[in-house]
Amino acid sequence: MQIIRKSAKAVFDFIVGDARLLIGTILTLAVVALIIALVGSAASTWVGVVLFIALAATLTIALRREVK
Amino acid sequence: MQWVVVLSSFAASLVECVEAFTIILVVGVTINWRSSLIGTGLGLAILAALVAVFGTTLVTVIPLDVLRLFVGTLLILFGLKWLKKAILRYAGLKALHDEEAIYEHEMELIRAQGGKSTSQMDRFGMILALKSVLLEGLEVVFIVITFGISAAKTNAEKTAGLNAAALGALAAVLTVVVLGAIVHAPLRRVPENTLKFTVGIMLTSFGTFWAGEGLGLDWLGRDLAIIGLVVAYLLVSGGLVTWLRGRARMQLATSR
Numbered sequence: 534m535q536i537i538r539k540s541a542k543a544v545f546d547f548i549v550g551d552a553r554l555l556i557g558t559i560l561t562l563a564v565v566a567l568i569i570a571l572v573g574s575a576a577s578t579w580v581g582v583v584l585f586i587a588l589a590a591t592l593t594i595a596l597r598r599e600v601k
Numbered sequence: 602m603q604w605v606v607v608l609s610s611f612a613a614s615l616v617e618c619v620e621a622f623t624i625i626l627v628v629g630v631t632i633n634w635r636s637s638l639i640g641t642g643l644g645l646a647i648l649a650a651l652v653a654v655f656g657t658t659l660v661t662v663i664p665l666d667v668l669r670l671f672v673g674t675l676l677i678l679f680g681l682k683w684l685k686k687a688i689l690r691y692a693g694l695k696a697l698h699d700e701e702a703i704y705e706h707e708m709e710l711i712r713a714q715g716g717k718s719t720s721q722m723d724r725f726g727m728i729l730a731l732k733s734v735l736l737e738g739l740e741v742v743f744i745v746i747t748f749g750i751s752a753a754k755t756n757a758e759k760t761a762g763l764n765a766a767a768l769g770a771l772a773a774v775l776t777v778v779v780l781g782a783i784v785h786a787p788l789r790r791v792p793e794n795t796l797k798f799t800v801g802i803m804l805t806s807f808g809t810f811w812a813g814e815g816l817g818l819d820w821l822g823r824d825l826a827i828i829g830l831v832v833a834y835l836l837v838s839g840g841l842v843t844w845l846r847g848r849a850r851m852q853l854a855t856s857r
Contacts, residue, residue: 550682551685554685559674565813574819577820588681599689600849
């Protein structure tokens, strides 16, 4: 069990390193997927802007924690 | 688009190759070059096999749309990780990567563990070099596979993208080998943080674009939207560096 936990942590640290980045990215993509499911690809430009802003916010939140 | 894949893969690989080179150099100088080079060769062979196996699996098994979303997400995560570290270093909140300091530290560690100069193949030295190449190289493999495949618009282009990314990585390895052979010292002049920042921007921008396409987004201007994303992320990152520097100065002033 410990080996599985250690391996999972190693993979996590390798790809992400920060849980906030992972949660923020997954949430952002889930919300964008939901928006596209509701409105279709008609509002693509605005949805693209939302995607960018949400990811930039994710990065900002992760950085903010480093200076607290 | 292929030249972007080659250049991005080159830049990302260059940073990791420089870090691996420092350890390879330590082993070569402290123990012997035979052990160092055998470990390095084994590491490179394993990495090449990983690219061939996983790259081929991803290219042939997974449908393009699903692959684009999955790989785009991984690129975003990886890119944000690199970007975050680079921004913290630019803001002075994280120490810059000092290859010379690492070189000295690793040399002392090897000597403390009983490693000494010998003309015979040394298992400890070989494993140290192998481990360094594998650890640093895994990031390169990751970038080569994800970046190379994501650039494809059709299944036929996936292999071409993979080859372009692999070419960039190979060019980086050769560049470090040549520079290392000339300098014969830790490559401290390579602007590592600038490279990491640039690659972070590229990975995040391309990841955002491809994850969006995987979700069904029809980006305005198609591929040109990537340029817009790069500029946008650059502006945001620049703003974050300025903000963090201000915060760091304030905290320093408060603590005095």
